[in-house]
Amino acid sequence: MQWRGRGREREIRRKGEAEKEGDTALGLAATGGNERALAQLAYNDEKVKEHFNMRICNALEHRSEEESSDLEEIGREIVKKCGGLPLAAKAIGSAMCSRMTRREWEFVLRSEIWNSGDVLGGILPALLLTNHDLPPALKHCFSYFSIFPKDWEIEKDMIVKLWVAQGFIRCEESEDMEEIGRLYFDDLLRRSLLQVAEFDYYKNILNYKMHDLVHDLAQFVAGSDCSLVEIRKQALLNLNNLRHSFLIVSDEADEVACISSTLYKAPKLRMLLLHSSVSMVPQILFHHWRRLRALDLSNTSIKKLPPTVGQLKHLRFLDLSDTGVEELPEGVSNCINLQTLRLNYYKKLRKLPRGMKKMISLRHLEFERFIGIKYLPKGIGRLTGLQTLTKFIMGGDDDEGCNWGELKYLNNLLGRLEITGLENVMSRDEAREAELYKKQHLHSLYLHYVYRPGEALDDEVKRMEVVIEILQPHTNLKELEIYNYKGEVRKVGGEFTGDDNNAGSGGGGVSFLKLETLIFFQMPKWERGVGIERWRRRGYAISPPINNK
Structure with a gap:
């Protein structure tokens, strides 16, 4: 997540979008006071009715003209209670979609909530009704x-x-x-x-x-359970009942001391998102946060994570994206209930904990734009519940790294997968071990080769050709990219896309009927143009090979 300010440039850029949606009045209404009266004048009832009617079409569908007329009459009275605010009309209109009888509509019209706005801190009654729904x-x-x-x-x-x-x-x-x-x-x-x-x-x-x-409504209904806490020079807050917190530490505060004193008062804390330039988190707090389920330290200056993080047995979400942490302590592997580990934009980390194979609850391992890691640890194949794995990086000659065959067990992977280190797959039998044809939930696949120093080029090319022939990804793929493949590709045509009548009829090939994008990068032996015009006529996005000069 990123902090976005309310700069003037952004306000101007989005003004046109807001006017299209009829939200200009909302900007006035949000300030309260006399501006609310101006907001009510900014759009007449017909504009507000339009937003309401857009939302209730499902409720009026398949009804007799008499039934529709009755509900429309009640709807007009409800619209009058929206105070001229399109947001209120949209919200209450959406709530009415699930109410199918005249009695339910009348119940909303006569609700006492319409008269409770001033009592409940000025929360829009229409939004309160939406929350009740x-x-x-x-x-x-x-x-x-x-x-x-x-x-x-x-x-x-x-x-x-x-x-x-x-x-x-x-x-x-x-x-x-x-x-x-x-x-x-x-x-x-x-x-x-x-x-x-x-x-x-x-x-x-x-x-x-x-x-x-709407945010005001969310804060109202959350009460003391959830809180945005901003710490300045001193933090004198009662946080005994706080369970979920976004903690902002101002620049002038003694950050480490303020964080320690503040969070020590929140023993029931289950989620913490820290927005600060702090460079360390006091180790004692990891002893104190025994109930913590989610911890977001992303975009901070933290350089080291205490080994006591492994004592957070209930931790299910950990985000260390874009931090200065150079090494994850082995204690992270003891977080056996962890479901999501985010390491995006992480440039300094060189390897993951060896004991990751114990983290059997892990479902999402993310490291977008991560350039430091050389391999995934051995045993990654035991994490069979993984749905998100940004990259599968083989260990090569390193005994601590995972091998190609471990990919066989990761059949729950979803969306996008990038595979690097294919140059380490040495034979036809080894290529079969990954069983890519069982990864039916993948829609994007990126295959990367890197030249192996010391190997004769002809031998490497022959091995690459054998491996690429055997891989056979699942036919559900929508996007396929192949990088630095030195083997020969003579034709990309009907037998590949399923256009050829003989495709898949005993030829042993794979037809990708759902493929939309095909990209070859650094593929010197592809005969340019062969089969491509046919693809272009079908509307595929195709990138030709890009060769070094």
């Missing part, structure tokens, strides 16, 4: 957002993993917790309790945000 499990997940500062950009994947770590996700044994968590997140988005914040170049959603008024 949430299922119990979703209420826990929603209140969790109260620990983050306002204007914080939210990463969906991280939030879902934090929910899982806290035990908020309830599902059957056969169901995937993260998938259920993503459905929870999407439900909050549908109810207008979350908004899209940022897209990438390809229009994929990068981050989300929570409107200030």
Whole structure:
């Protein structure tokens, strides 16, 4: 996660987007006072009705004209109670979608909550009603957002993993917790309790945000269970009941002393996100945080993690991304309940703990843009529950590193996998051991070769050709990239994509019917253009080989 300020440039950049969604009035409303009256004038009832009607279409579908007319009449009265605020109309409209009878609609219209705004700290009544409409499990997940500062950009994947770590996700044994968590997140988005914040170049959603008024609601319903704590020179806070905290330490504070004195007062702490330039975490606190389930020290200046971190037996989420830690203590391997270990943007770490094979609960091992590690530790294949593994890096000649055959047991991997060290696969039989054809949940695969010093080039090429022929990834792949392959590729055509009528009929080849992107990099022996025009006509994204000059 990253801290994003409320700079003027950002305000201007997003002004147009807000006006398209009808949220300009919300910016006025959020300031309170006379501006709220201006907000009510900014959009007439028809604009607010439009936001309400967009949300209730499911409730009115397949109804008689008389039934629809009755509900629309009640809906108009509900809209009047939204105070001219599009956000309120969106939120309450989403809540009405699940209410199918006139009696349920009238119950909302006559609710005493509409008159409770001033009593409950100025929280919008429409948002309170929306919160009342949430299922119990979703209420826990929603209140969790109260620990983050306002204007914080939210990463969906991280939030879902934090929910899982806290035990908020309830599902059957056969169901995937993260998938259920993503459905929870999407439900909050549908109810207008979350908004899209940022897209990438390809229009994929990068981050989300929570409107200030909704954030006020989250803080209200969370009470003392969740808290954003800002420490200055002195911390005189009562944190006995605090369970989840985002801790901000100001620059002028004596950081280590303030963190120690503050967190020692929170023995029930289950989650801590630290926003600070602190360079160390006092070791004594790891003795004190026996109930801690999630610890985020990312983007701090911490250089060393105490070995006592292994005493956190309940720890399920640990984020050390973009820190200065040079070595993970072996004690981390004793966190046998750890589900997520994030080491992204980690340049100094050279190896992972040898005992990682004991971490049988690990589901996500992330190290994006991680350039220091040379291999994964031996025994990584025992972590059969792994869903996220950014890279599979073989140990080569190092006895402490994992071997190619360990990939065989990691059949729950999802999404994207990068494999480096393929030059260490020495034979046809060894190539078969990984059983890539069983990795049905992977949609992107990146294969990297590196030249082995001392080996004759012709021998290396022959070995590469044997290995690449045997690998046979699963046909569900959507993206395939091959780097530095020295073998010969004479044709990329119908037998590869499934266009050829003879593909897969006894030829022994693999057809990738779902493939959308194919990239060859540093592949000198590919005959340029062979089979490519056919791919382009089908709309594939193809990159030709790039050769050194």
